[in-house]
Amino acid sequence: MMDLTSKYLGLNLKNPLVVGSSSLTTSVAEIKKLEKLGAGAVVLKSIFEEEILNDAQNQLNEAKENSFIYDSYSETLDYLDLHVKEERLNAYIQLIKNAKKEVLIPVIASINCVSNAEWTSFAKKIEQAGADALELNISLNPTDLVIRDFEQTLKAIIQKVLSEVKIPVAVKINNGFTHLARTILDLSESGIAGLVLFNRAYTPDIDIQSMEAVQGRSFSTSDAYIESMRWIALLSDQTKCSLAASTGIHSSETIIKQILAGADAVQVVSALYQNGPEFLVELLIGVEKWMEEKGFSSLEQFKGKASHKKVGNPAVFERIQFMKHFAGIN
Numbered sequence: 001m002m003d004l005t006s007k008y009l010g011l012n013l014k015n016p017l018v019v020g021s022s023s024l025t026t027s028v029a030e031i032k033k034l035e036k037l038g039a040g041a042v043v044l045k046s047i048f049e050e051e052i053l054n055d056a057q058n059q060l061n062e063a064k065e066n067s068f069i070y071d072s073y074s075e076t077l078d079y080l081d082l083h084v085k086e087e088r089l090n091a092y093i094q095l096i097k098n099a100k101k102e103v104l105i106p107v108i109a110s111i112n113c114v115s116n117a118e119w120t121s122f123a124k125k126i127e128q129a130g131a132d133a134l135e136l137n138i139s140l141n142p143t144d145l146v147i148r149d150f151e152q153t154l155k156a157i158i159q160k161v162l163s164e165v166k167i168p169v170a171v172k173i174n175n176g177f178t179h180l181a182r183t184i185l186d187l188s189e190s191g192i193a194g195l196v197l198f199n200r201a202y203t204p205d206i207d208i209q210s211m212e213a214v215q216g217r218s219f220s221t222s223d224a225y226i227e228s229m230r231w232i233a234l235l236s237d238q239t240k241c242s243l244a245a246s247t248g249i250h251s252s253e254t255i256i257k258q259i260l261a262g263a264d265a266v267q268v269v270s271a272l273y274q275n276g277p278e279f280l281v282e283l284l285i286g287v288e289k290w291m292e293e294k295g296f297s298s299l300e301q302f303k304g305k306a307s308h309k310k311v312g313n314p315a316v317f318e319r320i321q322f323m324k325h326f327a328g329i330n
Helices: 028-037 049-065 076-102 118-128 150-162 180-188 225-235 252-261 270-275 279-294
Strands: 006-008 011-013 017-019 041-043 107-113 133-138 169-173 194-197 204-207 212-215 242-246 265-268
Touching: 006 242, 017 279, 028 041, 028 076, 028 279, 049 107, 076 107, 076 118, 107 118, 118 133, 118 150, 133 150, 150 169, 150 180, 169 180, 169 242, 180 194, 180 225, 194 225, 225 242, 225 252, 252 265, 252 279, 265 270, 270 279
Parallel strands: 017 041, 017 265, 041 107, 107 133, 133 169, 169 194, 194 242, 242 265
Antiparallel strands: 006 011, 204 212
């Protein structure tokens, strides 16, 4: 029997296949089904920093308009602010508690955040609810025209969260940093347990008939894994934390490539939306079949075999532009 166990964020996974943050992980029944079908872990659908704070602010604004009921000096406004935030979080906490009672695989909570504001205190409650780890989906907008130091913002968020919790913390980032290699290495030394490469940005499109902007492709494509695989192969030998590949995980072959590059885990979402949760079984069977063909009995035997330091021609991961005589371009 093949040993697919992997260690991710310090957690022991029965296999490296993690179902990423999505509507696939919003109920205990769905999480139980994913475990039964073979998922190594699940990341709960993100709770949004701005969603919680905006809901509270909307109720506060309504209260302030009704001065007959709410005096401006009343403690009612403080109560409303606290109550709305707590109610939103309590539903999430209950999901964590209930899931941990029903499944054995790791349950990773997720917060989508843009700042190191007061939401960081929520992390402690998530830990107390029993979450095995916390994934921070840090959404720093590259289209923002205001000059900001994104790396310093990331580090500020990380340090504030790490001061709140002791459970492993993973950070999911995009690939839009000026010096991505240095950023990844610096973040890996910040005290976090793992990095998830990469966020998939929202992609709008243009309808040429209506000449208006419309929602673009909802799912990742099967070739979208290349970006994360490249950076994992380049840096897996040097990072001080776990690495997970995200986006473009549509086949067993892609999972194998990411493990060969040095990934500890892969996150799958789009392929399950398109093929159903049962596709997890097919993905795992494909990995086992390949391992048998190659004579591997465990994941560790081939993990990182194609990383930058171990591959025969490391320059293939470093090169930025095509060289004409290699690319067959006149």
